[in-house]
Amino acid sequence: MTEVIARAQEPFVPRQGVPLISLRNIKKSFGSVQALRGASIDVHPGEVVALVGDNGAGKSTFVKVMSGVHAHDTGDFEIEGKPVRIGGPADASAHGIQTVYQDLALCHNLDAVQNLFLGRELTGPSWFGRRIRRAECEVRAREVLGRMRMGSISLTRPVGAMSGGQRQNIAIARSILWKPKLLILDEPTAALSHSAAEQVARLIRTLADEGLGIVVVSHDIHHFVVKCTDRIEVMRLGANAASFRSCEVTGEQVVNAMVGGNEALNLAA
Ligand SMILES: Nc1ncnc2c1ncn2[C@@H]1O[C@H](COP(=O)(O)OP(=O)(O)OP(=O)(O)O)[C@@H](O)[C@H]1O
Ligand SMILES: [Mg+2]
Structure with a gap:
């Protein structure tokens, strides 16, 4: 990526007010492995945090x-200032948290509309055999893809025939369909070409500008993280x-901090 994808606010203005999501001093062990020893993060509306x-x-x-x-062992988890105990992924989803995992979990033989509504199809009444309302699904798909400036994408081509960047964007669109407040993306630019990664970065910024946290x-520190996000937690x-x-x-x-070159830096305060 050669250019900096426009950030929400420049120069950086620290976000005020209640964060969308706030996790403090989270600890989590798997048997004898202490995976989290006191991790914290705040994310505000409109903010992209790496x-x-x-x-x-x-x-x-x-x-x-x-x-x-995963349920954490100890620590505080708040959504919009209120303490929560998240019981599982469906609970997180009900609180407006959507996640796009690295494998994207798309069905390559199905088209964009089928993938967007996978398992959550709009169906007719039971006396009509709960037939999928394809036309309505298409209208909603067009709506969300248009909002994401992906209006030109084919709704009928199998997703397997699309580029990696397009597939990543379809996976993001699928989570956006349910109007989340917080979107979590795991390695969204991994294995993408320069221009595809740029396309994904633009989409992330568009969504943040609409108020999403x-x-x-990401491991893509030089091209993606420092150029396309607002804050970085190492x-x-x-x-x-x-x-x-x-x-x-x-x-x-950033890389120095990752490998231990700097101790307890906090330049974002
Ligand atoms: N389900 C699990 N059971 C046991 N140990 C686990 C489990 N998940 C993660 N761990 C351990 O917790 C630690 C943190 O792993 P985690 O996957 O969160 O790291 P990561 O930062 O995502 O690494 P990567 O960049 O390689 O994806 C590691 O030591 C890992 O082996
Ligand atoms: Mg990982």
């Missing part, structure tokens, strides 16, 4: 706590090692 760290730092575990896949796990050994404002940091500084 979660970075070396392999095994605890990013996926942290994200899975946010999305209800976004958490992005994790090391299951806890926060550093925080940066993306517009004030270089990729080298």
Whole structure:
């Protein structure tokens, strides 16, 4: 990515008010493995927060706590200022949290509309055999894809025939359909070409500009994280090692913090 995808506010203005989601001092062990040793994150509406760290730092575990896949052992979890105990992914979804995992979980033989509504199809009444209301699904698909500036995408072509970037965007569109407040993306630009990654970065910014809070796990520090996000939380050994404002940091500084070059940096305060 050669250019900086326009950030929500420049110069950076620290977000005020109640965060959409706030996790404080989260701890989580798997048997004797302490995956999270006190991890924290705040995300405000309209903000793109990158979660970075070396392999095994605890990013996926942290994200899975946010999305209800794992229950945390101790720590505070608040949504819009209210303490919550998330019982599972459906509960997280009911609280407005949607996650797009790295494998995207798309069916390559199905088209965009079928993938968008997979398992949640709009159907007719039971006396009519609950037939899928394809026309209505298409209208809603067009609506959401149009909002995401993907109006030109084919609704009838199998998703397997689309580019990696288009597939990533379809997976994001699928989560947007349910009007989340917080979107969590796990490695959205991994294995994408330069231009496809740029397309995904633009979409992320468009959604943030609409008021969504976004958490992005990414190893793409130099091209994506420092250029396309607002804030960076660096994790090391299951806890926060550093925080940066993306517009004030270089990729080298972030990588240093990831591998342990700087102790307890907090440049985002
Ligand atoms: N279900 C599990 N059971 C046991 N240990 C686990 C489980 N999930 C994660 N861990 C351990 O917790 C630690 C953190 O793993 P996690 O997957 O959160 O790291 P990560 O930062 O996402 O790494 P990567 O960049 O490689 O994806 C690792 O030591 C990992 O082996
Ligand atoms: Mg991971």
